[in-house]
Every structure is written in C-alpha cells, then in structure tokens.
Amino acid sequence: MPELGRAALVVCLGLSLYALIVGSLAAKLGRRRLALSAANALLAAFGAAGIASLLLFAAFVRDDFGFVYVADHSSRALPMAYKVSAFWGGQEGSLLLWLLMLTGFSAAVVWWNRRRSATREVVAWAVPVLGLVAVFFSLVLVAVASPFVMQAAPADGAGLNPSLQNPYMLAHPLFLYVGYVGLTVPFAFAMGALLSRRTDEGWVVATRRWTLAAWASLGFGQLLGAHWAYVEVGWGGYYAWDPVENAALMPWLAATAYLHSVMVQEKRGMLRVWNMLLVILAFSLSLFGTFLTRSGILSSIHSFTEGPLGGWFIGFIVLVTLGSLGLVLYRLPLLRARTRLESALSREAAFLYNNLLLVALCLTILWGVLWPILSELVRGEASAVRGPYYNFFLRTFGLPLLVLMGIGPLIAWRRSSLRSLLQTFLWPATVALAAGIALLVLGAGSSRLGLVAYTFAAFVLASIGLEFVAGTRARHALSGGSWPGALSSLIGRNRRRYGGYVVHAAVVLLAIGVAGSSLYDTTREATLRPGESLAVGQYRLLYRGSTERQNGNATELRAVVDVERDGESLGRLQPGKNAYPIPGRADTEVSTEAAIRSDWLTGEDLFLIAERIGAGPGDAVELKVLVNPLVNLIWLAGFVFVAGSLVTLWPDARARRRLAARYGELAPAEA
C-alpha cells in the first residue's frame, strides 16, 4: 500500500510536469489537441492525488502505525472523527491536502472552461501555470515530506495534539485550505491572460466565482478558527495576532481589495495593473501562509511541526513573485487603462481608497509577521511584534475602512456633486449621530474608541438599509407587483452588489462584536475554596468543589461553579482541565477546558477558566472570570457572511443569457 501511495505521488508529479511543459508548448504553438492533452493531465493528476490521499486516509482508519506519519499523529484510542482530521494535523498530510485541493480546483476549472472559446487562449496558458504549482507541491511530497515513509509498526501511535481534538478542527483547516488553494485559480488565469496577451476583462469574468468562493471560504475558515481558539485554547480571546492567524488574514485582505477593485476594471476599464498586482500578492501570501504554518520558522500554537521545507518554499515564493511581477512589467503596454478617474467623489474613487487602506493594513501585518525573522537576521536576536502594534494599525486603517463601507454604496459611478452627496448622506448620518448620542447616554463613553466604532457601524448599517429600501421602492415603481417580489427582483438583478451589502453587514456585526468584547470587557481573577463566592459585574459565582471523571481517552478534572445574575440562578458552569495519556510514556498532555455561558439576547458571554484546580475535597481553585459583551455578534457575523457570499455566488441566469446572446450574434456576422 505505501508503495502505491508513493507511486501515485510520482505519477502526480509526472502528470503535473507534463501539464507544465506540454501545456506551455501547446499554448505557444497554438495546438488544440496538445492543449487538451495537457489539460487532461491535470484531470489525471487529481486522480493520482486522490488515490494517494485515500491510501493515507485508509492507513489512519486502520491504525496502521507502520506509517511514520500515522504513528506520529494518531493513536488507537483517538475517536474516529479525529482520525479523519489527523490526516491534515501534520506537515506531510496537510501538504497532501494542498495538492489534492489544487489538482481538484485545476481539474474543475479546466473542465468548466472546456467549451468556452472566449477564454480558450487564456486557459491554454493557465494550464501550465496550474501545472507549475502542482509540480512544486508534488515534488515536495515526493522528495522532502512524504507521508508514505514506513517503519516497524509500534504498538500504538503518539496521538493527536489535544488542542486539535475539537470539532472545529474537522472544518477550520479545510475551509482555510480551500481559500489558500482557490487563490491559485485567479493567479493562473491572470498569468494566462498576460502570457496570451488577452488582457481584456475575459479572465476576470472567468475567475470571478472561483475567486469569490476562495475568498468566502478563507474568511469563514478564519471565523471558525477564531471560535475554535475561543472555546478550545482557553484564554478568553479569539484572535491573538498569532503569525499563523495573520498568515490567513493577509491573503484574505489582499483578495478583498482585489474583489473591490476588479469591479472598477469591469465597469470602467481602470486599475488593470493594480488588479494584476493584487492577484499576485494574494497568491504569494497564500503560499507564504502555508510556508509559515508548515516550516516552523515562527513558533506559534499552530506550528505543531517543524521541518526542512523552509528553503523549498522560500525558493518557490521568490520564483513565483519575481516571475509574475516580471511578466506584468513585460506586458505593461497591454495593461493601460481605458478611462481615467473623473472625480475624487465617485464610486471608483471610493473603491480606490478602500484598496489603499486594505493593502496598507495587509502590508503592516506582513511587516509585523516578518519582523522577528528580519530582526534575527540583522541583529542575531528575534524580537516579536506584539498585539499593541497590530491593534494600532487595525484602528488606524480599520475605522476609515468601516466608514468607507457606508460611503461607497451611496456614491454613484463616475462623479457625484457635493450637494447630492450631502442629500444622500443625510439619513444615515442622522441615524449614526442619534446612535452615538444614545450610546453615550447609556454609558458607552467609557471607551472613546468603542463609541466611535459603534457610531460608524450605525452609519454603515443605515446606509445599507437605505440602499435596500430605496432600491426596492424603485424596483416596485418600475415593475409593480408585491414588495417582497420587488426586493427579490432587486437582489436577483444585481446579486454581486446586494450580496456584497449583506457581507458588509456581516463585517459591521464583526466590528461591533470585536469592539464590545475587547473595549468593554471585564476580567477578574480569584482563588476560591468550596463554599466561597466571587462577584463580577452583575454575576455572582459560587465555587462548590471539584469532580474528576474519565471520558474517552481523556481524564477530565472540573471545578463546579454555580452562577447567578441579579439574584437569579443561571445554572452551573464547570471549567477545568483534560489530561490525555501519551502512549508509551507515564506523563500526560494537559489542555485547558473553559466553560462559557452565552446570552444570545444580549450577545454577552460569561467565560470561566480554571487556572489551577485542587483535586482533593476542600482544595481551592484559581479562577479567571471574563465578561465579554457582544462577543456572540462575531459568530453571528459568520452566518451573515456566508449568506451574503452565497447570494453573490449564486449563478446569474440573466448574465448567462446575455453572454449566450453575445456568442449567438456571431452567426449572422459570419454568414
């Protein structure tokens, strides 16, 4: 079986090389069958990566500890669901997952475009670019990090890191990887457009949904990761500016900028060079993110593995970045804008400001991530960049971005007069002002930053509401019918715009949640003996004692705490520790298990962490208590984000008909 796995990876490497070399030749010589053959090699490479993945998966399910990778990341007692997630719990498996998804995406995009003559030349060049990326990953899996290395099978495996034994770990890495890998598609098409000299909007339209899907998946994956950190890591927060968290955020920010500026290209034929640069940035950062996670270059909670991959990844990232930038430079004359910016008060100008802020935020985060490496290189001593650095830039760029989300939708394309802008802004600005005054009266002034963030959030929500109301009224006036029908027609006629507004609403909810939980939170620490109580805000906590029980492969030690709010019992919370046995050793691996009580009506969480629990009767517990207001809006934002993304991604029958009609018109012209 391992031989077959190794052979499948070698075959995948061969097929990817074929797609790269023969695909380049076919595109250069303009040979149809050769180009189809290269595209088919990508389909077959997906099959080969699928077989390798199935074999590794089977080894996990059968507890085949003859596989070094399986023995290092699984054990007999590990529940079946986590044996599945152990597949991508380490370096070799996650790289195989990358390859599987990459070849899957490549096969799908090639299949999807097989009959589209408009993008045929671009696809012909995109195939070797996709092949190049697949060559890199399959070569790494064959030569450096094979998951099919064998050993004399031990009686049991080392097990999976306890932090990864969480339902979120079944989905979070998959969504992130779909996002990372999906960004290869716009990159390959952008390079295909440059290589084929077809730099019109064809490649943008052909990859729009792929990019959106990758971006949505990366965004949702990060929210899942944040929730995992919140409920599993047990420090009371959800985002710690960890390098690997940042590694997923950076390509998402670059892709967000691209998704906005590409609308300017489609609409006005502007920002063509900028869009190319954003696609390159997003893809390079997705490679960089994989490198950070897998090379172990930065110590972080996510870097569970270390290996010799650094040089390979750095070499490939440099090759891809410099090669693609060189190509943009070479094709610069083809990327001239069709039109110019007419006014600083226009939708396209708002998109430009939004892009500058997003890219500035992305690059400052990149600088923070790189700083420990650079400082070690220069001074011989690594110095980490901490939260305050990132928080400062998040405030500096994030608040203007928030306001722009409200301003952008209200400005028309090309130009708007100041008078009409003031008229349009009157209603959202009034709502924002009223909200700000009301919040000040209610006591939100304890944090000036929070008050500003909430006021801006109210402005954005009001402008989104105004867009839906005014649009529905106009649609109703135009076509009559029912009001829900008018709303449905409004969204159906421009899914990208109105789906985008729903995504904006999700970002506003996220901003409110982040501001509430980080600027208005309360933290208390105390040591309590059984029978003693602690008051935190409106809550009163009474420590009853500790319990211990066996659950699956974990020994669970819990502190039993009764909770009251304003004299009313809210039930019992049991924060504690889980001890996981390490096969072949006497000691255990311990994880912190926080206890959370969520109030979905107010969005507030009571978050308990038992720092230390005495197991004996009468022993004390060191308790940390956090009250996180509005934190649940962050998770609610995840659902709204998915809903908005789905609206945007939903196939547009009108656009399809328009495209079909455009091609249908060719016939009479030829006659």
Added chain:
Amino acid sequence: MLGAIFALACVLVVAWPFLRDPGPTDDRLLELGSPERRRLELAAARDRALADVRELEFDHRTGKVSDEDYRAQIGPLRRRAAEALRALESPRRPARPTESENLVRFK
C-alpha cells in the same frame, strides 16, 4: 497490478485528444478569427454601455444621483451606447439609427 492499471488509465486520459481525433482537419487552438473576436469585443462594449445607462437611470430613480448630475451624465452615456451599437451593426446597417439605438434614446 493496481499501479499498472492506474498508470495505463493516466496514459489513456492524457492521450485521449489524439486517440479520439487522430487526423483532424484543423488542429489550431483558436476557433475564433480576428473578425469574430472584434465582434465579441464590440458586443461586450455594447453590453457595458447599456448596463451603464441602466445603472445611471436606476441610481437617479433611487435618489443617489441628483437631477443635475443625471442630466450631465446621461447624454454622453447614451451617445457611447449608440456608438457601440452602431459599430456592431455597421456591416449591415451603417447609416440610419437602429431600432436598438432608439430603444436606448427613448427608454
């Protein structure tokens, strides 16, 4: 054995375009010639121009664009749409305004 079958299947998939079509009359990658491509570009320009007109009219209706801004912008946009239509239809009806142009003008 399984490996050999899989390798053979891969060879078949890769060679399939040549096996299915061993002696093609035309093996060029491009199906569209320059005139067809030009027509497609013109059709895309027409669709973009018409969409711009529709969008401006809708924005005017929702109050996002004032009467003054609307009057200043709609003329050039309609002219551009008409030019795109004329360019697309010129081989057939070069001289007089077409039905679609009238549609743009009086919508």
